[in-house]
Amino acid sequence: MATRHTPYTTLHPRWQRNALSAALACTLLVGMLPAQAAPAQAASAHRLALNIPAQPLRQALLVFSQQCGQNVLLDGNVDASLRSTAVVGSYSPDEALARLLQGSGYRFARTDAVTLYLVPVETGAGSEVTLAPTQIQYQLGDAEALSRGYQGRPAASTTRLGLSPQETPQAVSTVTRAQIDDFKLNSVKDALRNAPTVTVEQFETDRTAFTSRGFTIDNFEFDGMGMPFSSGVLLGDQDLAEFEQIDVLHGANGLMSGAGNPSATVNFVRKRPTKAFQAQINTSVGSWDNRRVDFDVSGPLTDNGKVRGRFIYAHDKGNSYLDRYSHEINVTAGLLAFDLSDADTLTLGFSEQKSDSNGSTWGALPMADFAGNPIHYSSRSASIGQPWTYWNIHTQRAFAELAHDFGDGWHGKLTVTGTNQHQDTQMLYAIPFTADxxxxxxxxxxxxxxxxxxxxxxxxxxALFGREHELTLGANYGRSRHDERGHYASASGNQLVNLEDALAGNVPLPALTYTDELNTQHFTDRQKSVYAGARLSLSDDLHWIAGARMLSADGEGMGYGSAHDTRVHGKVTPYTGLVYDLTEQWSLYASWTEIFKPQYLRSSAGGVIEPLEGTSSEVGIKGSLLDERLNVSAALFKTEQQNVAVTTGQIINGQYAYRGEDNDSHGIELEASGEALPGLDLAAGYTYVHIEDHNGDKTRRYVPSHTLRGSLTYRLPAAPQAKVGTRVQWQSATEADGNHRVRQEAYALVDLMGSYQFDQHWSAALNLNNVFDRKYLLSLYQSAGSTNFGAPRNLTASVTWKY
Incomplete structure (x- = not known):
């Protein structure tokens, strides 16, 4: 029978009267919610992140009411045996209810913006009405429709070519907002510990390296815009209050993001102003006197919705399990979106993060004595941070984005981003000299x-040769200026102290009055590039992605007595990949690219080390299971590189020194994300990586050969307001490259969470981390093995209000 789509406002009058009278005469009011004086069309357009498992229809409508803030009037004769389909993802209330009622014999109509009643579907000949299933469309800049629960959908700014995950011939992971909220992953360090292929190397309290496929990630972007860290590592932390999700594009990315980093690119996807009003307040308290509150409000600023705004604020403060360490982070962000015309949207944004830490460490606990013998610490709270050490980092970011729809599927975007960062640090680094x-x-x-x-x-x-293809063209420019000065007690900067005094925080602060031009950095880096990429449909099932980027990079200035000079002009990085669609749900892919990335780390011979060069290849399979609710993928990768930056363990005029070496790596990545069973959200992955030097010997031993990451939550069928979950992180043994006697055995961390949604506004949660109180080292990234212990068992309690 042909499907007819009938607007709710034109229901047959007899059905309207009978349904409404039956509902009023025998009413089950689900939700007990006050009516809101808002237009019905506003309610139907407001998109929400929903998680309603498949279950009996009456129970599903209760959960729908609690999550959407809608009153549903039920006919008492609704068959108790009727079951609903699962509704998980970003939907308006009308879309969600339509999916819940599919196949039930009921439709719905409204009495007002927040009250609905069920309408039996007339089954006479020619009169059947069926609602079409909702299709979620992913568009450039539509942050509200990026991800569905734990099922990641990378933003267009991550892949550059606007490809879906299945169309991209590289592995892509996403840490979704649902994961961030469930497990309270408020910092980028916490969130990327959740990413299946990323290892977080937190070798100091306020300085962190990240690796993927065994190599350092230094390319962090914001909506696809950014330059590599000048220091090669993340300084301080990045709070996630202002971001919708984090995408990780695995492997070399010279076409996608401007620097051919062989590890990965991390893209922070900003929250954007929404067309419907929404607000949320989160508060939490936890171990070591940690307190947090964040506030997020968004919606239209004009009656016609052509001007929209969003304001975000977060305050995070507390102490630590580490002796004398404490932190305070304040984040403020504001965004405005203007629909200048039907085809033009201008988005402006500004954010500021103030991150202040006390008792900070430069380096960390020495893991070996002067003779290289391992040092054993009885307390995991041990720290060399002093009462007078601190690390304050204040960062401001502003951006402007103009998007234009040319029609016929063509889109243009012009983006400008500016970042200012100021640092003030006072630190102590301890190097064992004798036993004491x-x-x-x-x-x-x-x-x-x-x-x-x-x-x-x-x-x-x-169109070409009778087929439709896709083309992306672009040009970008980046400039970074860095100025720095160090102050010391003397020209050497060293003094002999008792190690026990350092651990007890009893090292006095000397007068730091000495400085000269050798203790400064003044340098400028510039990058310019043009790129082109195309997705060519060779047949209905075979697609070829090809492109290239031409890069020019210039660096000039001095860094602590060493020249900071880089000169690269017209370097072309080609990229090619094939995707073959086995079925609508499964595809095979292969990709190959050259690697070229200027490096801004100090060479042990003076100046900066030579650019990283090489090739990277990858083959894999991607699939979609369970009615496209679960994404799965498997990848094999191989990388050959020259001039890989390796720390020497030396500190020259206040800077770590690096040397270049040749490395080859290969490995396997397996990943799954989405709804594995009704109500069961899963994000998990396994990675194996093996790295060899030019002699064929295993190197970069601080990178675990095997890692397993997994997060899952389950909404209880008998009590759908309740959700429980766990997070597991396991890695194989690691060693310090400079001292193989400094070793971390294989270990696993287990976290637990539970939450309860009292009504459509209020919910509460408990998170218990490191349930089995495992003692472990955070990282052996430093060649000498300097590191801190990880956090012991800890608890966080939180309350959330949503509108």
Whole structure:
């Protein structure tokens, strides 16, 4: 029978009267919610993140009411045996209810913006009405429709070519907002510990390296815009209050993001102003006097909705299991979106993060004595941070984005981003000298960094040889200026201290009055590039992705007495990949690219080390299971590189020194994300990586060969307001490259969570981390093995209010 779509406002009058009278005469009021004086069309357009498992229809409507804030009037004769389909993802209330009622013999109509009643479907000949299933469309900049529960959908700014996960010939992982909220992953360090292929190397309290496929990630982007870290690592932390999700594009990315990093690119996807009003307040308290509150409000600022705004604020403060360490983070972000016309949208945004830490460590606990013998610490709270050490980092970011729809599928975007960062640090670094004494390297450093990036992009379909293809063209420019000065007690910066005094926080602060031009950094880096990429449909099932980026990079200035010079012009990085669609749900892919990335780390011979070069290849399979609710993938990768930056363990004029070596790596990645069973959300992955030097010997031993990451939550069928979950992180044994006697055995961490939704506004949660109180080292990234212990068992309680 043909399907007819009938607007709710034109229901047959007899059915309207009978349904409404039956509902009023025998009413089951689900939700007990007050009516809101808002237009019905506003309610139907408001998209919400929903998680309603398949279950008996009456129970599903209760959960729908609690999650959507809608009153549902039920006919008492509704068959108790009727079951609903699962509704998980981003839906308006009308879309969600339509899916719940599919096949039930009922439709619905409204009495007002928040009250609905069920209408039996007339089954006479020619009169059947069926609601079409909702299809979620993913568009450039539509942050509200990116991910569905734990099922990640990368933003268009991550893949550059606007490809879906199945169309991308590389592995892509996403840490979704649902995962961030469930497990209270408020910082990028916590969130990326959840990413299946990323290892978080937190070798100090306020400085962190990230690796993927065995190599350092230094390319962090914000909606696809950014430049590599000038220091090679993340300084401080990045709070996630202002972001919708985090995408990780695995492997070399010279076409996608401007620097051919062989590890991965991390893209922070910003929250955007919404067309419907929404607000949320989260509060939490936890172990070691940690307190947090964050606030997020968004919606239209004009009656016609053509001007929208969003304001985000977060305050995070507390102490630590580490002796004398404490932190305070304040985040403020504001965004405005203007629909200048039907085809033009201008988005402006500004954010500021103030991150202040006390008792900070530069380096960390020495894991070996002066003779290289391992040092054993009885307390995992041990720290060399002093009462006078601190690390304050204040960062401001502003961006402007103009998107234009040219019609016929063609879109253009012009984006400009500026970043200012100011640092003020006062630190102590301890190097064992004898069994009892250590050299303490003490300094105070201030620095500023200014970055400006801009990009113009054009993409759309074109026809050739009777088929439709897609083309993306772009050009970008980036400039970074860094100024820094260090102050010391003397020209050497060293003084001999008792190691026990350092651990007890009893090292006095010397007068840091000495400085000269050798203790400064003043340098500028510039990158310019143009790129082109196409997705060519060779047949209905075979697609070829091909492109290239031409990069020019210039660096000039001095860094602590060493020249900071880089000169690269017209370097072309080709990229190619094939995707073959086995079925609508499964595809095979292969990709190959050259690697080229300027490196801004100090060479042990002076200046910066040579650019990283090589090739990267990958083959894999991607699939979609359970009515496209679960994504699965498997990848094999191989990388050959020259001039890989390896720390020497030396500190030259206050900077870590690096050397270049040749490395080959290969490995396997397996990943799954989405709804594995009704009500069961899963995000998990396994990675194996093996790295060899030019002699064929295993190297970069601080990177675990095997890692397993998994997060799952389950909404209880008997009590759908309740959700329980766990997170597991396991890795194989690691060693310090500079001292193989410093070793971390294989270990696993288990976290638990539970939450309860009292009504459509209020919910509460408990998170218990490191349930089995495992003692472990955070990282052996430093060649000498300097590190801190990880956090012991800890608890966080939170309350959330949503509108």
């Amino acid at each position: 004494d250590a050299f303490a390297y003490i300094n105070r450093t201030t620095s500023t960094e200014h970055q400006l990036t801009g990009e113009a992009q054009l993409s759309g379909p074109f």
